[in-house]
Amino acid sequence: MTRSAYLIIAQLVLSICCFAQQRPQYTQYIFNNYLLNPAISGIENYADVKVGYRKQWAGIDNAPQTSFVTAHWNLGADYLWKNALSLPDKGDDPMSRNYMQNYTSSPAHHGMGVTAVYDEVGPLSRLDANLTYAYHLQLSNAFNLSVGVAAGVSRVALDINALTFEDQTRTDPSISNGIASQLKPDLGFGVWLYSGRLFAGASVQQVLQQKLSFTNDRNYKAGKEVPHFFVTAGYRLYIDDVISATPSIMLKQVSPAPASIDVNLKMSFKDRFWVGGSYRKDDSFSALAGINVSKLLNLTYAYDFTTSGLNQVSNGSHEIVLGIQLNNIYEVFSTTRMW
Template structure:
């Protein structure tokens, strides 16, 4: 008895009870929610689907599977929901279960949809209630007759792109479970292990009437060979389809389907067995019926919702706003509905006038003059010049009659004349702080590096004179020498030198002292090779203090020679 039961199961499903866990449907593209919870909410409508599959017809006690599923989006929040009920019979063993699914669905862009989902439920495995054994005391039956419910869990991810590519991965039956049929002398154990699926495909429009959809499904279970399904179906007028499928070392299949209405579709698949069971089998049959609810109404099935479709009862293209292409071979066709038949219409897709051969009276250059009256239809002009522009020889946008420099481009602010750039540094004189000296610091002046500025600052801070004298102290020489070397290397650079004193002594004397000190510094630099015209000297005596003269502590800041780079 025990051997008969187990032998039947092994023969019928190829690898024991474990293979019974997740039957693989030939129309897996339609039943993808059954093994991947991330499918929930991937379309803009709810779908309920019933599928019946009978396998290896002609073999006694061959497997039969029924599944009912429903899934769809919650449009106000980015979630998809669904669930399914299933019943699977193989020999005298039944498996019944249910699951509910939740999917987080989102669109990172208008070109891609992504779903991440999980499902959970319960199932039990038991003997067929109608089974009567010859020996009801067979200890094998004790474990098989139990109806304990077992938890189930699945996870998955799904992606669909606007270019037609779709792909998914999933792992149903993650909670591993062992079922025992045994007594003290005999033991048989069936291990329910996780399954791993990978699915990918591509929707490829060939023309307005035909779309191809190749796809593949990979299934991996531990200690079993990888199973691969290759399928391809052709969809005609977005309503009927036919296809073929090959399951590795198992079956070659024919698939047919149709949308009976916008809300109802049916599908059928026949598997010709290729395995060792082909001698006793007449093949496998699978039928599926789907019901759609909600979503945008699309009466002609052209993918354009009726609200946006100017021909809701005729399938068409987006370019024609949902209307079909009307060709010149149709003698009474008028694609743009302007009253001019296509055969006489020079602009068959743009409404126009009969007097203009079906074309609109356009104004391509938007100058307010119709193209049929415009002698320069692609260049904006004036009516008094028959639509042509006034002459602008230098192309600066100012017509020659208003341009003071008609052969040299210039801005309107200069009445068409170019801006002056005396030093040729690319910065107009009116914006150039150094119009006679080329520079690149953004304001037209030479760029002074931090090292060069430090040379000048050190020369200022370390310029010392003997008391009440214009004699420079030797400690200052090294700093003045560095400044001289810099000015010799930059012949276009200049410095402004200004002398100052504190308020002690006579004002006239202080003015003369500040003059002598400035000239003393100037002559020192000249002796080191600096040209006289590179130095501008000024002296102010006690008139421009930078600190109070009330105490010696602050008076010392007023006894100074200031130096600054200048260029013009």
């Protein structure tokens, strides 16, 4: 691959990052929608911790790579779904068809959590750290509705020494008198409707449209943060008593880029093993697999097959996530809901 080709790809990545998609992209949000929606804070009856890493477009130098840590838990001394009709015996599958026949919604409660996401794209890096809060309202015997907010800071940095210009005698005005990094406030909102089988939610990240500039030149006004909108829904179907299928869909809008649509399917066996697939319009096909190792640990992996023009130079994308279920008092392999 020629040097000029690398530069073209780098410019493409930078333009996408600066003027459209500014937050990282994930394939396994299906198993951790909390990354995108703060209304999920405290939805489980244990502390849900996840640590993940994504290598996007492997084979391309300076392509995006993302690391994240998330944790959320319910507030209060009482565990959720404490009555006999809404919790299985220790070690039973909480998502089995028999259990779902007796599912009852959780009582109204509060939840909170924290997220930290570090993303690198060539010379650009970004750290987003947020504290989240959600209130879960009991709508009926089967449904809950939660509303959540995420607030924190974003640190955006540019490694000016890593930039190479065709004409070394001139300096791009956007980085003249360069600023190495900048700290911006961050704010997001979300809503989440859920029952034993169905979930649907909407959220917005980066509500505060902060100016992004690495120069002290007041005439430079090209860079700014833009809101990221997400809408998702899914439903769990039972093929038999131990095998379930969960189709879901995600719509993402980040102006001025066209809307992105993901269609997903997860097949689960006793919620102990699962495999799945995902299609992102005009971008990729993905294969996913996971295992609940124990009542404490679960592990998931995804591989994206690139279908865009980048497939000529990319070896696809890899994503791996380790989940930890702290204070899992009912000792089930996975009390995580259908996603």
